[in-house]
Amino acid sequence: MQDTDVAQFINQESFLNYCFNRNDEDVRYWEKWLIENPEHVLQVEAMKQILILMAQESRGRLKQQHFSELQEKIKQSSSPQIIKKISLWPRYAVAASILLFLSIGGYYIFHKQPTQQTAQIQKQDIAPGGNKAILTLANGQRLILTGAKNGLLANQGNTTINKTADGKVVYNAAASESDKVIYNTMTTPRGGQYHLTLVDGTDVWLNAMSSIKYPTAFTGKDRQVEITGEAYFEVAHNPAKPFRIMSSGQTVEVLGTHFNVNGYPDESETKTTLIQGSVKVTKTGTNETNILKPGQQAILSDRLFAISNVKTDDAIAWKNGYFMFNNEPLESVMRKISRWYDVDIEYRDSGLKKENTYGSLSRFSDVSKVLKLLELTGAVKFHIAGNKIIVSKN
Numbered sequence: 001m002q003d004t005d006v007a008q009f010i011n012q013e014s015f016l017n018y019c020f021n022r023n024d025e026d027v028r029y030w031e032k033w034l035i036e037n038p039e040h041v042l043q044v045e046a047m048k049q050i051l052i053l054m055a056q057e058s059r060g061r062l063k064q065q066h067f068s069e070l071q072e073k074i075k076q077s078s079s080p081q082i083i084k085k086i087s088l089w090p091r092y093a094v095a096a097s098i099l100l101f102l103s104i105g106g107y108y109i110f111h112k113q114p115t116q117q118t119a120q121i122q123k124q125d126i127a128p129g130g131n132k133a134i135l136t137l138a139n140g141q142r143l144i145l146t147g148a149k150n151g152l153l154a155n156q157g158n159t160t161i162n163k164t165a166d167g168k169v170v171y172n173a174a175a176s177e178s179d180k181v182i183y184n185t186m187t188t189p190r191g192g193q194y195h196l197t198l199v200d201g202t203d204v205w206l207n208a209m210s211s212i213k214y215p216t217a218f219t220g221k222d223r224q225v226e227i228t229g230e231a232y233f234e235v236a237h238n239p240a241k242p243f244r245i246m247s248s249g250q251t252v253e254v255l256g257t258h259f260n261v262n263g264y265p266d267e268s269e270t271k272t273t274l275i276q277g278s279v280k281v282t283k284t285g286t287n288e289t290n291i292l293k294p295g296q297q298a299i300l301s302d303r304l305f306a307i308s309n310v311k312t313d314d315a316i317a318w319k320n321g322y323f324m325f326n327n328e329p330l331e332s333v334m335r336k337i338s339r340w341y342d343v344d345i346e347y348r349d350s351g352l353k354k355e356n357t358y359g360s361l362s363r364f365s366d367v368s369k370v371l372k373l374l375e376l377t378g379a380v381k382f383h384i385a386g387n388k389i390i391v392s393k394n
Contacts, residue, residue, distance in 0.1 A: 009047060019048045021295075021311070031313065031320065124384040126367040129208055129340045131167045132192030138182040138216075145169065145194065156182050159199060159216040171199040173217045181219060187211040188229075191342035193318075198225075201236035202243065205319045208339040209264070230262045232319040235277075250300050253280045259292075260315045266335060272298040273315035322362050323370065330355040330380065334391065341367045348392035355379050 009015040017026035034044060135143040137154055145153075145163065153161045157180065159173035169186070188194055188206045196204045200218050210229025218241060226246040235243045237256025245252040248263035248270050257277025263270040272281050274292040281298040282289045283305050290298045290307050297310040317324035318336075325333050331353035334345045340363060347353060359373045371382040371389070383390040 009044070034320070034322070124386070126341050126343060126384065126387075128364045128366065129191035129193060129342065131194055133169075133186050133188045133194035133206065135161070135169065136185040136187065138184060156184065156216040161216075168195040168197060170197040171216060173199045182216045183213055184216055185211060185213045189342070190339055198223075198236075200238065200241075200243075203234040205232040207231065207318050227261060227263070229264050230260070230318070232258075232260045232316055234258045249284050250298075251282045251284065253282070254278070260312075260319070262315070264335075264339075267332075268301055269304070270300040271315070272300075273310060273312055275312050275316065317360070318363065321364065322360055324360045325357045325374075327356050327358060329353060330357055330374070330391070333357050333374065334389070337367065337370060337389070342387070343367070344388045346388055346390045348390060352380055352391055352393060 014023070014026040014029060017023035018030035021027060030044070131146065133145045135145055135153070137143070138156060141154075143153055148163055150163050150165050153163055153169070155161070157173075159171055159182075161184075162170050162172070164170055186194060186196055186206060188208055188210050190209050192208050194206050196206065196212065198204065198214055198218075199216060200223060202223075204212060204225075206212060207230035210227065210231055212225055212227045212231060214225040220241075222242045222244055223238070224244045224246065228248070231245075233243075233245065233254075235254050235256050235258075239255050243254050243256070245254075245261060247261050248265065250263075250270060250272070252259070252261060252272055254277065257279055258275040259277070259279055260273045260275070261270070262273075272279065272292065274294050274296055276294055279292050280289055281292065281300070283300060288305055290305065292298055292307065295309055295312060296307050297315065299306050299308060311326070313320075314324050314326055323333075323336065334353075337343065338345050355377060357374055357377060359376070361370055361373055367384070367389070371384075375381055375394070379394055381392055381394045383392070
């Protein structure tokens, strides 16, 4: 894709509908396109961020001359250093810098002789995570799924457990109501993720450093599982058996829907984001509940239990294969990087943790590319030392 191709997206009504979430069909089209073309995610998301921020700035229709200026600046740019000299509206200068980096400067950074700072990052690169998990059966047996062969993994009661050719674990059962309840647990390490299909047909995607405990057959009046960390659910519809997820400090109840739960112990808030359908979130040990509609997020902390309207693609970017940082504190971003790349983080200046970041990139890029993106803020620089990323002031 050439840099002019990105700018030309502004002329496509479907792309504008995607950016401003105005048409579900167009949103699905572009989300699918990004999944199929992960190498272009950062370019598209940078343009999307510019469009949104420009709309917020003008509080009205986007002005074509703004894009003409942007296109002209892109054409005139000849090196990444020009990024710092371009005068843009302050609120979207960072997003525009990302686009310029990709369109022009990215070529020089990735293809020309690296600078000293870039060379320090590239000298010791770290590969991304992948499909890694451990399945613990009811008898305590642990199956390492990473190297397991496709086909039958185990039998649990009347339930068979199979690994499919696309690396997914699937449960199939011919269970009766009298079957004894047997529990399995799937756990992902740092640098791991995994896709699981429960016996009722519910699909679960586990992010890194997460786990799910579940019965091999749902024989009672409801379907209940327990999770830690982060998981995305596409729950099979069954009005006769509500689906309940127990996570940190809350219970989520659904009949059939798509949603994400982020409840890592090192995060100050547990966030439940609804994509489709309806869910009820109940604070553990209380009668406090919140009913979510699509596009809403329940936020639970020691001091807060509230609902906010959010962009759902931010919450499920990990499941779709990319990072998305939208005005996100650097400390939060680095926790995600730590989990996915199985690295430790060290700060030379604790004040950097509050620096806000923007951008989007494939989760399957080496860590050096992610760090280069974050360095575009001009506030931070990174050094890789073995299994540690050192963050310091630029």
